[in-house]
Amino acid sequence: MNASPPTAATLPHRSPGRLAWERLRANRAAMTGLVFLTLFSGLCIVGPWISPYSFQEQPRIVEGATPPDASHWLGTDHRGRDLATRLFHGGRISLMVGLLATAVSLTIGVVYGAVSGFIGGKTDSLMMRFVDILYALPFTVFVILLMVFFGRSLVLLFLAIGAVEWLTMARIVRGQVLSLKQRAFVEASRVLGQHPGKLLSRHVLPNAAGPIIVYTTLTIPNVMLLEAFVSFLGLGVQPPMSSLGLLINDGASSMESAPWLLLVPGTAFALTLFSLNFLGDGLRDAFDPKEER
Amino acid sequence: MPTYIARRVLESLPVLFLVITICFFLLRLAPGGPFSQEVDIPAATLARMEAHYGLDRPLPAQYLSYLGNLTKGDLGPSYHYPTRTVNEIIRDHLPVSLELGLWGLLIALVIGILVGLVAMIRPNSWLDSVPMGGAMLGICLPTFVLGPLLILVFSLWLGWFNATGWNTAGDRVLPALTLGLFFAAYIARLTRGGLREVIRQDFIRTARAKGLPEHLVLGKHALRPGILPALAFLGPAAAGLLTGSFVVETVFHIPGLGREFVNAAFNRDYTLVLGVVILYSVMILIFNLLVDVGQVLLNPRQRFE
Numbered sequence: 001m002n003a004s005p006p007t008a009a010t011l012p013h014r015s016p017g018r019l020a021w022e023r024l025r026a027n028r029a030a031m032t033g034l035v036f037l038t039l040f041s042g043l044c045i046v047g048p049w050i051s052p053y054s055f056q057e058q059p060r061i062v063e064g065a066t067p068p069d070a071s072h073w074l075g076t077d078h079r080g081r082d083l084a085t086r087l088f089h090g091g092r093i094s095l096m097v098g099l100l101a102t103a104v105s106l107t108i109g110v111v112y113g114a115v116s117g118f119i120g121g122k123t124d125s126l127m128m129r130f131v132d133i134l135y136a137l138p139f140t141v142f143v144i145l146l147m148v149f150f151g152r153s154l155v156l157l158f159l160a161i162g163a164v165e166w167l168t169m170a171r172i173v174r175g176q177v178l179s180l181k182q183r184a185f186v187e188a189s190r191v192l193g194q195h196p197g198k199l200l201s202r203h204v205l206p207n208a209a210g211p212i213i214v215y216t217t218l219t220i221p222n223v224m225l226l227e228a229f230v231s232f233l234g235l236g237v238q239p240p241m242s243s244l245g246l247l248i249n250d251g252a253s254s255m256e257s258a259p260w261l262l263l264v265p266g267t268a269f270a271l272t273l274f275s276l277n278f279l280g281d282g283l284r285d286a287f288d289p290k291e292e293r
Numbered sequence: 294m295p296t297y298i299a300r301r302v303l304e305s306l307p308v309l310f311l312v313i314t315i316c317f318f319l320l321r322l323a324p325g326g327p328f329s330q331e332v333d334i335p336a337a338t339l340a341r342m343e344a345h346y347g348l349d350r351p352l353p354a355q356y357l358s359y360l361g362n363l364t365k366g367d368l369g370p371s372y373h374y375p376t377r378t379v380n381e382i383i384r385d386h387l388p389v390s391l392e393l394g395l396w397g398l399l400i401a402l403v404i405g406i407l408v409g410l411v412a413m414i415r416p417n418s419w420l421d422s423v424p425m426g427g428a429m430l431g432i433c434l435p436t437f438v439l440g441p442l443l444i445l446v447f448s449l450w451l452g453w454f455n456a457t458g459w460n461t462a463g464d465r466v467l468p469a470l471t472l473g474l475f476f477a478a479y480i481a482r483l484t485r486g487g488l489r490e491v492i493r494q495d496f497i498r499t500a501r502a503k504g505l506p507e508h509l510v511l512g513k514h515a516l517r518p519g520i521l522p523a524l525a526f527l528g529p530a531a532a533g534l535l536t537g538s539f540v541v542e543t544v545f546h547i548p549g550l551g552r553e554f555v556n557a558a559f560n561r562d563y564t565l566v567l568g569v570v571i572l573y574s575v576m577i578l579i580f581n582l583l584v585d586v587g588q589v590l591l592n593p594r595q596r597f598e
Contacts, residue, residue, distance in 0.1 A: 130583040133308050135529070138573045140536040141554075145316070145566065148558040149323030225435055232437040232540060233555055252441035252534070252544065256449050273433035 012090055017089040020210070032283020033275030040272060041095055047088030058082065065258040074264050078254050087265055090242035091272075097158045097243070098224040104162025107167025110205070116170070118200050125163040128174065131167050139164040143226065147235040157236050161226050165219055169288040172215050176208035181272070202224030210287035217280035221273045228269060244269045294589075298582065306577045312574050313363070313567070317356055320563050327372035327561045346372060357414040368568035373560040382553060387572070390549035393468055393541065394534045400473030401480055401530065406520060408477070409484025410511060413492065425485065431478025436537050440471040440544035451596060457546040468545045472537050476530045480523045488519035517591055524588055526552075531580040535573050 024030055053059055060066055060080035068075040074083040116127040146160045180186060181204060189199050207214075228245030230236035238242035244265050251262030328334060328342055343349045347358065362369060367381035408428060410534065412421045434442070447467060448456040458464050492515055500510045541550040550569060557565035 004552060016571055034468065137308075137312060138532050138536060138570070140532075140539075141570055141573060144539075144555070144558055145319065145570075149561070214495065221433075229437065233543065247440070248438055252437070255441055255445050259445055262438075262445065263443050266442065269435075270430075270433045270438060273435075274429065277429065277433060 016210075020283075020286040024063055024282050027282040027285065029278040030286075033278035033282070034069060036271060036275040037279065040091060040268070042276075044088045044091035044095055048085060048092065049083065051085040051088070053082040053085045055086050055242055065254060067258070067260060075258070077250060077257065077261055083261065083264060086247060087244075087268060088243045089243050090247050090265065091268065093154070093237055093241060094224055094227060094244040094269075094272075097154065097161070097227045097237075098220050100167065101161040101223040101227070102157035102219050104159060105165040105169060105219060106212070108163065109166035110173050110212060112166065113170035113173030113175075114177050114200055114205060117174035117266060118181060118196070118204065120178070120181075120246065122172070124178075128171075131170055136169055140226065140229070140266050143230060144235060146231055146234065151237060152238050154237065157227065157230065161223055161230075165223055165226070169212070169215055170217065173205075173208060176211055177204055180204045180207050214280060214284045217276065217283055219274040221280075224269075224276075225271065233266075244272075272280050294585070298586070299573060301585070305582075308380075308578070309571070309574060312582065313360070313571060314356075316567055316570050317359065318352070320561075320566060321352055321355075321559075327563060339574055345368065363571075368571070369564040371562055371565050373557065373562040373565065379564050383550065383563060383568060383572060386548060386553050388551040389547060390535075390538050390542070390551055392465075392550060393472060395546065396465055396469035397472030397534050397537070397541075398531075400469055401476035404473070404477040405480025405523065406484050406516075408481035409488065409520075409523070410516065412481070412485045413488045413511060413515075416489070417511075421485075424481065428478040428481040431474050433480075434475070435545065436471050436475060436540045439474060440467070440552070443467045443471055444544070459545070459549075460546045465544075468541050468547060471544070472541045473533060475537070479526060479530070483504055483523040483526050484520055484521050486520040488515050489516045491519045521588060521592055523590065527582040528577075528584045531584075532573075532577050535576065536570075 048055065049100075058080040059082065060072070060076045062080070063076070064080055065078045066072065066076045072082050072084065074087060077083055077086065111129075112127065116124045143160045143164060146156065177200075178286055186199065186203055189203050190196075194203075224244075227236055227243065228248065231243045231245030232249045234249070237246055239246065247265035248262065248269065251258075251265055255262040309312075310587065327348075328339055334342075340349065347355060347535055359369065366380075371377050371379055371382060374382065389485065398461050408424045412424045414420055436557070444456045446469065447453045454463050455461070459468075488511070492511075497510060497515055500514045501507075505514075535551070538549060541547065542549040542552040554569040556562075557569065
């Protein structure tokens, strides 16, 4: 905070997005999260390529699990595979499922919420009642059932997760649309004869971007958690591929003799969730400055 | 209030019906069957087994007879355990999961609310940031990381508790902590947030102005409206506690219903899967109703609508 508040004349024009970015930059926890995420996803993208091993190769097939050393920086697992390579490969899959499933839930949630709020009236209350009802159901159970009964493919995994994580997004978008459609600029556009669909996509939704971005950031950790949960139960990503949940499951089964197999993927996963949550919190504060922390 | 409860119960009946119907057909339309995993069953034997359970009849007929039995409270025979019914399996394993869930809920509520309160004694001091940092850590440590970690530290390294099992009182500690701490962390954050909103209001200033000691201001006047957000979270939390127990029961080898459910899904034990889904849905609907009633009771401004 400055000692003397600058007046409007001395301040250069700054867009809301730029203001939000500046507020975010001042938030140390969020920035740490952002840096970690960039580093980790960079390693996940590049790591498997530059590593001398592949995720299913077993260079220490005789020795089995060995602690970290010079040639295997994070050690090897009980099948003699390089843990660092598997970690980055697994992280890549977990992040990918996280992003794709979030995209699915974002699409469903935004479309559903926007339509519900925009039409309003009876349709709105009916559509929202449906969301309320779905909230009350054990959705994890459905994801488990889908994965068991319809095969354990990656595509199905992120579709299933995306299909159960859209509810809160729909509520948030609906609330935004409800208040935005009362505003004068929407009224003006309507009077000018704008097509309702275009009115919604061009004028209403862009103004709801802030909350949508924030909630998307907060959805990614939930989705990754669900993916890891499903993979931990042996229902998600299938061996010999790896995902963070699968690595943690492997590690948990051999933690007595080889605790690093649990500690390494567990720490990586926790740090990823930590970063995503801090970044999400930071974005919320940045986009909504009235709400002081 | 009785009319409100009656209406909510009536409203949830179609929901339940929908869940049952969707799950029933979802399970049956999926490839594979309860007997398809056993190696090399002669076709005649398979046909006899399916005929024994009525699986050879047309699907709508099976659906109707399932619904008919359901109204009598009969969830049908298990296809995987030939001598047991789903009702028996639930009766044997549900109490274990319920006990685990209740301990978890207790931990979540007590630790969560206490931590949230402590953080608000002196906001923005170390007394605030340390517990809240811990709560963030708790949110980011999912049950399947926390459980093995607790076993590693407290059973394998320190030797305080058994690593697995469900026999002595001590066996309850690690599973209940694993299940409850995640929700405790969430509740702590919600409680702190709720209290923060309340603490700015006029009646708190009045309470302080009339010289009420701070612990009464916080613990009595602020807490009642302040825990409303945390209370609203209890509905989703109940669902989370139920499904979270799948992992906890797997990690700690606890003979609860969650582990049975996951095994039943693997074995395609249709009736057992469906029975557990129905049971969980009913429990979650009841819990949500209790939470909604509790919210109105704590907040006189809200009415039963």
